[in-house]
Amino acid sequence: xxxxxxxxxxxxxxxxxxxxxxxxxxxxxxxxxxxxxxxxxxxxxxxxxxxxxxxxxxxxxxxxxxxxxxxxxxxxxxxxxxxxxxxxxxxxxxxxxxxxxxxxxxxxxxxxxxxxxxxxxxxxxxxxxxxxxxxxxxxxxxxxxxxxxxxxxxx
Amino acid sequence: xxxxxxxxxxxxxxxxxxxxxxxxxxxxxxxxxxxxxxxxxxxxxxxxxxxxxxxxxxxxxxxxxxxxxxxxxxxxxxxxxxxxxxxxxxxxxxxxxxxxxxxxxxxxxxxxxxxxxxxxxxxxxxxxxxxxxxxxxxxxxxxxxxxxxxxxxxx
Numbered sequence: 338x339x340x341x342x343x344x345x346x347x348x349x350x351x352x353x354x355x356x357x358x359x360x361x362x363x364x365x366x367x368x369x370x371x372x373x374x375x376x377x378x379x380x381x382x383x384x385x386x387x388x389x390x391x392x393x394x395x396x397x398x399x400x401x402x403x404x405x406x407x408x409x410x411x412x413x414x415x416x417x418x419x420x421x422x423x424x425x426x427x428x429x430x431x432x433x434x435x436x437x438x439x440x441x442x443x444x445x446x447x448x449x450x451x452x453x454x455x456x457x458x459x460x461x462x463x464x465x466x467x468x469x470x471x472x473x474x475x476x477x478x479x480x481x482x483x484x485x486x487x488x489x490x491x492x
Numbered sequence: 493x494x495x496x497x498x499x500x501x502x503x504x505x506x507x508x509x510x511x512x513x514x515x516x517x518x519x520x521x522x523x524x525x526x527x528x529x530x531x532x533x534x535x536x537x538x539x540x541x542x543x544x545x546x547x548x549x550x551x552x553x554x555x556x557x558x559x560x561x562x563x564x565x566x567x568x569x570x571x572x573x574x575x576x577x578x579x580x581x582x583x584x585x586x587x588x589x590x591x592x593x594x595x596x597x598x599x600x601x602x603x604x605x606x607x608x609x610x611x612x613x614x615x616x617x618x619x620x621x622x623x624x625x626x627x628x629x630x631x632x633x634x635x636x637x638x639x640x641x642x643x644x645x646x647x
Contacts, residue, residue: 340590340592342582342584342593346582346583346584347582348580349579350542350545350578350579350581351548351576351577351578352541352552352578353574354549354552354555354574354576355574356556356559356560356572356573360556360560361556362549362553364541364553366548366549367531367538369529371526371545371546371549373550374524375557376522383522385524385526386507386524386526388552388553388557388627388628389505389554389628390505390519390521390526391526391546391547391550392546392547392550392631393507393519393521394509394521394528394546395528395544395550397517398528398542398543399544401517402515402543405514406514406586407589410589417511418511419509420509420511421509422506422509423506425503425504426502426503426505426627427497428501428502428503429501430625431627432561434562434621435495437495438497440625440629441626441628441630441631441634442627442636443636444636444637444638444639445636446638446639448640448643449641449642450644450645451642451643451644451645452645452647453644453645453646454646457644460642460644461642466589468638469585469591470586471595471596472581472586472595472596473543473596474595475594475596476547476632477632477635478636478637478638479594479596481596481633482633483551483600483602483629483632485603485619485622485623485629486602486604487606487616487619488604489610489615490605490607491607491608492607
């Protein structure tokens, strides 16, 4: 049976980002900061991950936090969760403005390494739950509308 | 006319993530690190953005780098690009394991503030191009397959 969302169910997230160079951005949320940048070979100062790498890192972070949360709810003893996340991107749309390929990752592959005494069956059920309840995975696999607005500052 | 992708068109990205606590992950790519965490009220140490906030930050970073790249290609003088990115998330699927709502953001709203002398028409065309060529936006608005595998470490 469905229940209407209450105010405590729906949380708002916000990041304010300052473009410091054409490659470097500092994002801030709740007074906490994240720096994104590009390698020197791509015109950056190598002071942070690339934005596309940050998406892969976010997925890994979400696998860790959802993984521990679900393990607790299932009564599984999970000591530690590491992850490797990989993806390929055809850069032609971004780089050249062609429309032959999508702009983003074609697919993403994540491998979770979990330290646990749980059985293989328990781990399989846990992983399925982790996948289904993972916000970052859901935002990748299912369409998420993005509204984009612009404000212009002139001297 | 379509052209087959060459090896220089397709780039591979990879992040290796270490789960340091149930909330904190350090992601690493090319020797560069990103720390994700949770607020103290959510059981973290407040040492980094939440994974879902990192997705919003990645979107802002991508708006900056794609924005400058597209401006250069269009011959527009863009001095600076800031952004605010917001989103709402119904936490019930993550928190409680219900299946009433999707796990991730329902929608994302980004506002770009651009310092430029370009005309309104030029800015509008620029923004449309930035949207279409933005990898992070594309991975949100269009479905992206995520493969998930697990390796189990036992004592």
